[in-house]
Amino acid sequence: MSRGLRDHLPTLLVAALAAAFGVALLQVTGILAAVIAADDVAGSSGTVAIMLNVTAFVFIAIAVYVAAVTTANTVATVVAGRTRLIALLRLIGSSARSQRAAIAREGLVVGALGAVAGALLGTGVAWGVARVGVAAGVIPEFDYGYLQPVLLVPMVAVVFTTWLAAWAGSRRVLAVRPAQALGNSAESSTEEVARRVGRTATGVTLIVLGVLALAGGVAVGLLYPMGVLIGVVGGILSFTGIVLIADRIMPPVLRAIGRLLGSSPSTRLAAENAVRHPERATRMTIGLVVGVTLVTMFAVTMETYRQAMTEVLSDQEMLEAAIGPVIDGTVAVFSGLVGFSAVIAAVGLVNTLSISVLQRTREIGLLRALGFDRTQVRTMILAEAAALTVAATLTGLVLGTVYGWLGAQSMLGSLTGEPRFVVPVVPWLVIAIVVVAAVAVTLAASVTPARRAVRISPVVALAVD
Numbered sequence: 438m439s440r441g442l443r444d445h446l447p448t449l450l451v452a453a454l455a456a457a458f459g460v461a462l463l464q465v466t467g468i469l470a471a472v473i474a475a476d477d478v479a480g481s482s483g484t485v486a487i488m489l490n491v492t493a494f495v496f497i498a499i500a501v502y503v504a505a506v507t508t509a510n511t512v513a514t515v516v517a518g519r520t521r522l523i524a525l526l527r528l529i530g531s532s533a534r535s536q537r538a539a540i541a542r543e544g545l546v547v548g549a550l551g552a553v554a555g556a557l558l559g560t561g562v563a564w565g566v567a568r569v570g571v572a573a574g575v576i577p578e579f580d581y582g583y584l585q586p587v588l589l590v591p592m593v594a595v596v597f598t599t600w601l602a603a604w605a606g607s608r609r610v611l612a613v614r615p616a617q618a619l620g621n622s623a624e625s626s627t628e629e630v631a632r633r634v635g636r637t638a639t640g641v642t643l644i645v646l647g648v649l650a651l652a653g654g655v656a657v658g659l660l661y662p663m664g665v666l667i668g669v670v671g672g673i674l675s676f677t678g679i680v681l682i683a684d685r686i687m688p689p690v691l692r693a694i695g696r697l698l699g700s701s702p703s704t705r706l707a708a709e710n711a712v713r714h715p716e717r718a719t720r721m722t723i724g725l726v727v728g729v730t731l732v733t734m735f736a737v738t739m740e741t742y743r744q745a746m747t748e749v750l751s752d753q754e755m756l757e758a759a760i761g762p763v764i765d766g767t768v769a770v771f772s773g774l775v776g777f778s779a780v781i782a783a784v785g786l787v788n789t790l791s792i793s794v795l796q797r798t799r800e801i802g803l804l805r806a807l808g809f810d811r812t813q814v815r816t817m818i819l820a821e822a823a824a825l826t827v828a829a830t831l832t833g834l835v836l837g838t839v840y841g842w843l844g845a846q847s848m849l850g851s852l853t854g855e856p857r858f859v860v861p862v863v864p865w866l867v868i869a870i871v872v873v874a875a876v877a878v879t880l881a882a883s884v885t886p887a888r889r890a891v892r893i894s895p896v897v898a899l900a901v902d
Contacts, residue, residue: 449547449554452599456555457562459591464563464583471581506680506727537604544603548596556592640681647675651843658847659856665848672840676730679836683723684715690828691718698820703813706804707820718825725829725878726836729871733837734844736867741845744862745852801890811891818890822883830875838863 526536560583570576650671658664679686695708712718801814809817842861849859 448544448599449551452548452551452595453555453558456552456591456595457559458555459594460556460559460588461562461566462559463585463587463591464560465566467585467587468563468567468576468579468581471579472576506723541600541604545596545600547603548599551599552592552595555595556588560588637682637685640678643674643678643681645678647671647673647678650674651847654847655843655850658850660851662848662851664850665844668844668847672844676727676836676840680723683726684719687719687722687828687832688712688715690832691722691824694824694828694831698824701816702809703816704820707817708824721825722829722832725826726833729830729833729875730837730840732867732871733834734841736864737838737841737861738844738848740862740864741842741859742849745845745849745859814890815887818887819879819883822879822886826875826879830871834868834871 564583567576567579567581571578648671651668652671654664654666654668654671656664657667691712692708695704695712698704698708804814804817838861842859845861846859850857
């Protein structure tokens with residue numbers, strides 16, 4: 438395996454997980470459709486059929502979007518970590534154009550391998566979940582073919598977004614100077630980020646358009662359940678805008694979290710490291726923000742959906758008895774699958790924090806030379822991981838709750854045939870699980886980087902330049 442492809446192993450893992458996520462979602466949606474269609478009572482309900490079809494379209498969009506964000510974020514991290522190698526190749530005569538083309542080709546190969554592996558994994562997960570459901574009596578035996586053309590949607594999306602992310606992320610290759618081979622790779626500073634007026638303007642524009650579409654989805658949802666599709670477009674637009682200007686949003690949040698870590702030298706340095714380079718901090722946190730937002734959004738939407746359906750079917754005992762288990766099974770299965778996105782986010786955070794430590798070899802060596810012991814270095818890395826995780830988790834919980842309620846309102850506002858206001862239901866158990874998972878992610882994300890950091894010799898580190 439070439440050095441370039443070895444560098445992309447984290448990207449391959451994320452691409453495979455993203456493809457598996459999308460394929461599993463579509464497979465499970467198809468299985469549920471087959472189960473409902475075979476039921477004499479539930480299959481006769483037009484409302485259930487409409488809701489399931491809408492849910493399928495929503496999850497296709499979610500699968501594609503999660504694949505795009507996670508793969509783009511990971512590829513950008515890999516490219517940033519190879520700045521010195523690229524500069525060295527430039528120093529010995531390689532052109533920036535050839536280096537960029539090589540990175541794009543790597544992205545295409547990695548995307549294709551990840552898509553195939555993910556499709557097999559996702560189909561296997563869906564098959565396993567279905568068989569467990571049948572064995573446990575949650576769903577009846579069903580007739581469903583797993584080779585569906587729609588599965589190409591997340592697979593193609595993963596290949597395309599990985600290639601596109603590699604091409605876009607490699608743009609910084611054009612700005613790499615051969616002289617950078619003699620020093621540590623550098624991230625964009627706060628001042629450089631502040632000068633990106635065009636990116637900020639695009640992000641703000643997308644947020645405004647997304648908010649308008651979300652409002653339109655809620656308004657249409659008072660008359661037709663298809664209003665949720667407009668809401669999905671609004672959610673994608675607005676969240677994309679948030680991603681684009683995340684390097685303006687996350688530093689203030691990280692700074693506020695950093696003040697809560699304490700005043701010891703280790704924690705103060707950790708807080709400063711988290712905000713010194715907004716671009717790096719954003720890459721570390723945005724994947725987790727996506728994961729927590731998605732989990733929270735789905736949990737709020739489905740709990741609200743469950744409550745609304747219970748109210749609507751309260752006077753139809755036979756239909757409620759038939760549909761109730763289907764709703765419970767849908768919530769349980771999709772909750773597990775959506776939780777898959779949090780795994781993707783956790784992998785991204787571990788990757789980016791590890792690369793960050795490697796990029797700061799000289800800095801950590803200088804701290805060791807100035808008197809920092811191994812415990813202080815380890816504490817600094819742990820505190821930095823904690824600041825990043827807490828900031829991402831809080832941001833994701835807020836965004837997920839808002840998006841979840843808007844999605845539920847646009848989908849259920851016309852459930853009874855008349856416009857109605859849907860009261861959001863916050864699943865506190867899921868919120869508690871997210872918080873506990875965030876603690877676990879913090880510990881997991883800090884173990885490997887901390888081990889690498891404490892092994893850095895002050896003499897070797899000072900000799901890097």
